[in-house]
Amino acid sequence: MAETTLLPADLQAERDFLTEARAALARMHHVVEERDVPLIGGEDNDERFTNEASERAKKQRTQALVDLPDVPLFFGRLDYEAGTIEGHDQIHIGRRHVHDGSGVPLVIDWRAPVSVPFYRATRSDRQRLLMRRRYGFSDHAALTGFEDESLIGAVETDQAETFLRTEIERPRTGPMRDIVATIQPEQDDLVRAPLHPSVCVQGAPGTGKTAVGLHRVAYLLYTERERLSRGGVVIVGPNRSFLSYIRKVLPALGEVDVRQITIDELIRQPATAVDEPAAARLKSDARMALVLRRALWSHVGVPAEGILYSKGSQRYRVHDYELAEIVSALHESTRYAAGRDALAQRVAHAVLVQMERRGESPDDRVQNAVARSKPVKTLLDAVWPKVVPEQILHRLLSNAEFLAQSAGEEFTADECAALLWGKPVRSWKSAKWSVADTLLLDELNDLIERSTGSLGHLVLDEAQDLSAMQLRALARRCRTGSATVLGDLAQATTPWAAGSWDRVLGHLEKSDAVVAELDRGFRVPDQIIDFAAKLLPQIAPTLGVPHGVRTVADSLSLVETDEQSLAGTLVASCRTALAGEGSVALIAADDQITALYDVLVAAGLQPALLGATEDEMDTTRLVCVPATLAKGLEFDSVVVAEPAQIVAAEPRGLQRLYVVLTRAVSSLRVVHATPLPDALSVAR
Structure with missing residues (x-):
């Protein structure tokens, strides 16, 4: 029974x-x-x-x-x-x-x-x-x-605090969960903020800024569904692994019609070339927008002679000085393609004025016929030629004289040299473009012909890493919509990061956005936040020091070993973490992680390797995470291998290390044979 x-x-x-x-x-x-x-x-x-x-x-x-x-x-x-x-x-x-x-x-x-x-x-x-x-x-x-x-x-008793702690510390595996049951008042203020103006959230690690952004989307779709349905809602994340991690939150809240993509997918321009670091940084600079504008409009010339239009036995002449006045009035007053069309119509209108003076009664059909006539087309090709973005950018990056002319005082001679292609490319049709180039092409495309449509709402996560040119591309897609901007300036790891939130919002054309700060870490234990915050004076001296609302016994361990014992110590650390509940991550520098993954496989631990497929975190409790993919992710237990190598791997290595050290919800173990960075060494 x-x-x-x-x-x-x-x-x-x-x-x-x-x-x-x-x-x-x-x-x-x-x-x-x-x-x-x-x-x-x-x-x-x-x-x-x-x-x-x-x-x-x-x-x-x-x-x-x-x-x-x-x-x-x-x-x-x-x-x-x-x-x-x-x-x-x-x-x-x-x-x-x-x-x-x-x-x-x-x-x-x-x-x-x-x-x-x-x-x-x-x-x-x-x-x-x-x-x-x-x-x-x-x-x-x-x-x-x-x-x-x-x-x-x-x-x-403080029952609410007890429940919050229990829910936060509940072991997790798989993708991110919603926090709808534990939203705190300061988070709720941001979630329920009106659609306009836009909102920018500066959030320290573990403060729930990503969750706030996702729940804000769900709230706005509840209150402004009809308005947002016209343009749609898009969430832009830093990479596919991050988007895979957050993918189940909105469906759990009943919202299934929200696109979640990376900025490269949003641009939809294939990238097959790789820039040198200096060139990538310069191409991402806001100054490039001025250079591109000059390069494009330099193709508009001054009429050398007038045109003669014939209709039957009648002749109509528009003199060169009249054409010059028309071209001058249109120059940079509209987009390039629209200016070319307007030039044809204005020249045609000048002809129609002469027809009317002779007693004729021309209509719109006659004007359009003049605008399409051979004399006018010849003028357009000579003075305002058709161009495509690839043609302009190819000339700019392959012709030193044209680049110097277009750069003006924006770039130095050394910077121009860094921008130029090292090898000649015969034609723009055969050119291969880098990721940074695709943004320049996108900018040129909008200068030539205005992009149509606008998103209803745009969510940018990890926005502190975006460049000025990326932000400008996003702004073009959300001209009349609003935005939720999420990030942490202390976690800015890209060499082309735009800088302060004022700059980010300016490039995004949302300067009226409300900037709010979340500094209470609900997810990361206070001991771990305090340890990682030792880096802040070097990486973000203007930010306040965050603090955690929870303390967890033995949440932080620093393990020093030697080179020969490092692999074995890491295996033992992962086994210890797996003896508990929830998800476990081994995070290391990108050039180390594959070898460490092989070590764990040989030890029989059956890890997944983040970046190999989109659902790595669905299939196993233990995940090997390249440091560059750790941003935005959370795990119950984290083992960090060789912080010094993470720092040495890139120019903003200390910022990357700050990210890596703040991924743990319950416990962090730092294993190293190489000495820790100075700021962390004095903290021990």
Whole structure:
């Protein structure tokens, strides 16, 4: 006979309610899935578009109502004073709205105004709450218990803090989880900030800035869905590994129609060449925008002679000085291609004026015919020739004289020399472009012909690493939309980083953005933050020192060994970490990580190698992480190999080390045979 487990009545009642809510969600999903989409007949393009949009909307709604087995439907309950909410003194708060089929809500979406007190009510500002309940769930979304926090009467324990710590320290494997059950008031302020103006979050490690950005997207889609649907929402991350790590957060919150891409994918220009470091840095500089503009507009010349247009026996002449005035008026007053078209029309208009003076009555068709005539085309080819971005950039990078002329005073002679290609490239059609070149081509393309459309909202994560030219490219795609900019200036590791947030927002054309700082580390233990913060005076002296809200016993270990014993010590450290619960990462310099991966495989530990596939962290608890891919990721336990080699691997190695040291949620072990960097050595 099966053993029967007796549960407290309240816990059993909550489990029964969870079962009821899941059944209700399944019915909601079934109703949408079975619903016929009314189709409009006919061959009209607008009708086909309407049908496709309806089908797409149904598919998205169906996906949004999928009951994810490892995601709890609710995480909190609010008990209000009687009469606060008509018909409901008690509401469950969850990741999405669930109703019983007749309109009676079972679970209220966390984004609804009535849910706000769950995150912001305090004893001094109860917001008419009597009690707040938080639920505990297993990794498979089974309800395991709950804690009640009374907002009236005597204070016995800090139950909210206990729950927060428990949830944060719960071991994790696989991709990032949402933090909807543990959002703190300062995070909630940013999540629920209005669509405009844009928001910039300077967040120290472990402060939850990425989670804030993702939850802000979910909130904005709840409050501004129709407005944002016109332009769409895009999340731009630093690499595919990072995007794979965060990919499940929004679907868990019911949002399935958000693109998550890298900036290289957004630009959509293939890159097959590799720049020298100096050239890459210079091409990423904002000064290049002025150089490109000069290079493009230098192709516009001065008419050497007038034109003669013939119609039947009539002759119409536009003199060279008239043409020069037209060209001068249009020069750099519009985009290049539009200026060329405008020149043809204005010359044609000058001809039509002469026709009218002779008593003729020309119409628009006559003007267009003049604009397309051979004399006008000959003028355009001579004075305002057609160009493509590749043609301009090829000439700029292969012709020293043209580069010097276009550079003006923006670049020195040595900088121009660094920009020039080392080997001649015969034609722009055969040129191979680097990643930095693709951004220059994108800039030129917009100077020639204005990009159309604008995103509704853009989220930039790890924005401190973006260059001025990358930010300008992003700005062109979000001209009328808003942005959420996330990053930490102390973690700026690229040599072309734009600099301060004022500069970042200026290049992004969002100078009116609200800049907020998160300095309380909820994820990383205080001992680890304090250790890593020893680097801040050297890498970001203007930033304040962050602090953690948690201390974890024995969370930081520094292990010194010798070269011969290093591999064995790392294997032993990984075994120790795996003896506990949750995810484990071995992080090392990029040129070391493959060899260390092989060492762990030989030791029988079955690690994954980050960057090899997109779902590495789904398949194993132990992941070998190249230092350059560690940014934005979190693991329960982290083993760092040879910090000195991480520092020596790149110009901003200390910034990279700061990133690496702040990836652990529970424990960090630093193993080294080479002496630690000076700032960390004195901290021991």
